[in-house]
Each structure stands twice: as C-alpha cells, then as structure tokens.
Amino acid sequence: METGNFRDTIRASECIYLIGVAGDSGSGKTTFTRAFREIFGPDLVCSFSMDDYHILDRDARAKRGITPLHPDANNISLFEEHISLLKQGRTVSKPSYNHTTGTFDAPSLFSPKKIVIVEGLHPFSTAKLRRLFDFTCYVDPDDEVKFAWKIARDVGDRGYSRDQVTAEICTRKPDYEAYVAPQKQYADAILKITPSVYDASQTRGMYAVSLLQERFEKTIKNIVIPLDLFAMTSLAERDFLIGFRSEEQSGRKMGAIRFDGDFRVEVIRRLEEAVEEETGVGPVSLFAGREYVTATEAMELILAWRIINRRIFMECRMQADACMKVV
Template sequence: MDGERLSFTRTIASSDCIFIIGVAGDSGSGKTTFTRALREIFGEGLVSTITMDDYHTLDRAARAREGITPLHPDANNIALLEQHLADLKAGRTIQKPVYNHDTGTIEGPVPFSPTKIIIVEGLHPLSTPALRAHLDVTLFVDPGDEVKHAWKIARDVGDRGYRREDVLAEIEARKPDYEAYVAPQKNHADAILRVSPSAYDSKGTRGMYAVTLIQEQFDHTVRNITLPLDLFAMTSLAERDFAIAFRAERLNGRRMGAVTFDGEFRYEVVRRLEEAVEEQTGVHPIRIFEGKEYVTATEAVSLILAWRIINRRIFIEESGPGCRT
C-alpha cells in the first residue's frame, strides 16, 4: 500500500478540503447513531456536527402559539444555513445560532469553525438545491413508524424531560409536515437507512433492529479497495441468529441495491471489517466495538456506512488537489 494511503488521516488534516455530509430524517430517527462510527474513526479533531435544530426561527412557545411544527420550512432559517455551509466550505468561521432543547428557546450565536469533516444533520439538510450543492455525501435515515415513535418517546421523555402525552400529541401533529417536507428528501439521498423491528427481537427489548442500507452506486469510487464480509467466518463463529439479505429496489426512478442486516454478529467477525478499514486508511487503532461479545445489525451497518463515506473522501483526495465547492 502506498504511503499516501497509510497517512490518510494526516492527509485529511493537512488538506484544504472541507468534506460535508448531510444526514436527513425525522426528529429522533437515529441520525446520530449511524454516523457514530465515522466520529469514532477520525475523532473530534477532524469531525464536527451541526444540528439543524439550531436554525429554528421560532422557539417552542412561538411554534405552539402559531400552530406550526419544526418540520415546516417556515419554522427554520434555511437561507442562513445555505450561507453558512458556503462559508464553512470556504474555510470561514460562522456565527451559529443555538437552540436550547431544555428551555425550548433560541440562544447564541456562537462561533463555529470548520473541521475537515462536518456532519450536518436534521430535518431539512437535503431540502434545497443550494444546500445539496455543498454536500459531498447525502444520507436519509428512515425508521418505520413503530421504531421511530419508540425512539422519540425514549429520547424526549427520558433524556429531555418532556411529558409523554405531549410527545404523543406532537407525533400526530407532525405527520402531515413530515410527509410533505421531510420524506421527499429520500429522493436526493445517496443512501437510505431503513430501520424496522428485528425478527429476533420483535419487542425491541434487546435493542436489536433490522437495518437496510439502500444505496445507489457512487459516480466515483475507489475501485481497488474493499470492505470484506467473510461469510464463512460469520457462519462458523455464529452462536446467535442473524440474517443478511439483498434485493434490488427502485426509488423515484433510481435503481438501488438494498442489503439488510438483522440479528447479532460475533465481534470477531466485525473486527475483520475494522481491520480492513485500518489497513486501507492507515487509521490505527480502530476498536469501535472492542469489549463487546456481539455486535448488533445497527452497529455493523454504521461501520459499513462509515467505510462508504471514507471511500468517497479518498476518491476526492486521489482525484487531485482541491475540493468541490
């Protein structure tokens, strides 16, 4: 392997390229979960996150008075985010607003300087051509209603202290705006993550889900690098049920491949994936799931997704100096 690949992290750190990933989906849909592996691999020094909640134009009380949900574009300063992404892509520090979930109020602004990899996650990051023009990779997280509602209740009641009845009422009120303004962003995503109840944990008591990665082929990939799935090792080491399936899908006229992972996988199997990423990027050590005997489908797919994103970033670097703006 050449020296450039071995020092990929240093190459990113010294590059002028600001690589921006857009992750769209409903509130509480697991957007942060699926980018965890990327954050773990490259660390806080290279990866930062912008949440679109910070671009709300109305605080919680004002939204209640006006009868508007945060899923409606009019409740968000999308034009400001468009300008901020342009500034960040150019390497400039922005003055970013802050939405306080504890109080439901808008605060700030605070300075935000670009890292080499920026994750923009929220309700509307793929919603306009101007936003998409600044994104190098686009993702949409799409859990089924049963899963999404359970996650949102757990987060908003357990973590944010909201009343359960208020969260349930909000879920119902948000449905029309979700279908009108958030769901259509699937049509602009390079990859879609569909989450449904696991065949091996139908009640979700063990934190297991079936995860489907739906993707179209990147226009540009690095052809000589691979992320191996050793089926022999997976079956010979298996002590718990798992399933892997593939099917072709069409989404809005696009031909896409959908691979589904369900169940649990021995860490030794997933460790081989980590080793492949280590070998092909020079990032050492990658021990995201070290200490776990089994790795869930959600965790395994987050690593595969990270490698897909890394693949795209390597292509940009190997295509020559500079970065798309």
C-alpha cells in the same frame, strides 16, 4: 492512490468535507455516523445541527400552529449562507436552540474542522444546499421504531411527557411527509430501520437495518467489504441475517443490503482491518472486549466505509487536477 495515514492526508488538505444527514427528529441521525466519528476523531470531525436555525421558539410555534418540520419555521436562507461559509473553512456566528427550554440561547462562534457532519430536518431542501454537500445520507426508521426512539429521547432527555410526545408525533406527520421525507431522493445512501425478526416484542432493543445505495460510480476499485463466512457460520451462537435485494426509491434503482440479529465480533473485526489497510488509519477497534455486535452497530461501520470511500475519491480527483495544472 497511496494514502499513507489518511488522517494525515485529510489534516493537510484545504478541503472541508461536508457530510449531510437528513431525517425526522429522533430518527437516529447521530447514531449512524458514530463509527465514522470515532475512526477519525474529534480533532478532525465536528457536528453542526440545523435545529439551531428554527425561527420560532416552542411557544411561538404552538400559537401559530406550525411545526418545526415546516420550512417556514426555519431560517433556511441563513443556514445556506452558513453552510457555504463552512465549506470555505470560515467561522460563523451560529444561533443556538435549546431543546430543553424550547427557547433560544445566545449565538456562538463555530469554526469548521476538516470534516463537518451536518444533521437536520431540511439539509437537502434546496438546490444550493445539495450542491454544497460531498456526501448525503437519509435516516428512515419506520413509524413503530421512530415512535419508540422519540419517546425514549424526548421523555428521558428533554423533559416532555409521553402524552406530549404522542400528540406531537401525530401533529408533525403531515409536515414530515410533505417536507422532510422527499429529501430521500437526493441521498447517496438511505438507512431503513425496522423491528428485528429476532425481537418481535422489542424487549431487547434489536433492529434490522438496510443500507440502500445506487451503484457507486465515484469509487476506488480496490475497496471491498470483506465478510468472513467461516466466522459467521462456525462461531456464531446467536441468530443473524444478511440479505440483499434491489429496490426502487423515487425512480432510482438502488441496492439494499440488510443486516439483522447479532454478529460475532470477529466478523466485524475483519471490516475494521479492511478500513485500516485501505486508509492507514489505525488501530480501528470500535468493539474491543465485545463478543457480539448488533446489526445497527455493524451498519455504522459499513456506512463509515462508504463515507471514507467518497473522501478517498475526492482526494484522488484533487491530486489529478493538481497534476494537470502542473502539466
């Protein structure tokens, strides 16, 4: 498919591209779509949070002894209705949950852009929701990483004490395992985050990140992920690791590519150039002025590549369907 500038193709399309990102609270759901959002820009991409569909405020949940991870604490039927309307390009009156106060603000109108990134605890929890998404991702940090991130966010940004956050993590874990974690089986991509082997004391904030995916049948054959081995081995002055292994997740055979350490920016620049060449979108320069890029940042770009790949496939399919109707 001749994409021209794929931003223009998306802008002109009637299609609303729905991307679902599931995972526990504080798991990094927003972080890993950052590169994709920067590539396509705020005129085309908007975010939609499922947190706003809590039914109970913080005090009411405490009195009932229910966590926000339990489906009964969320208005999933209204969420289904609104996601369906967004997929049709229609505006919804969106509820608003205030994480700072633990109460609800007034609803507000939300109109979709051409790409909608939906983040939440339960976006793949029903068959209807799963049918609506075009691409699904599950973010899965291990407990050690998730604890550190949640402490940093909820204490630093949301005003909780460390003891409150620790108690909440322990209270939420059974509901996480019962209602949130099973959604991994429906994800096109799973991101696993573990402590870096190069930062065992976790003083540098480094992580190893693995991207798990099944063989991608819905793909464009000439899209590749270029890695410059010369730049990796001759220019690097910091440790890094790239690995691949086969894993089984919920009965699915998946391939896992793993990044750890710091990568010379020249290596990642080649990936950016490949995105530019395939999509006509450019310049893609996410790390200008940097010498090194972390494994987390590198994986943001790999995931963006995968999300773009699915959207290009969809465009090819829509063009083929249009040609068949003409014939």
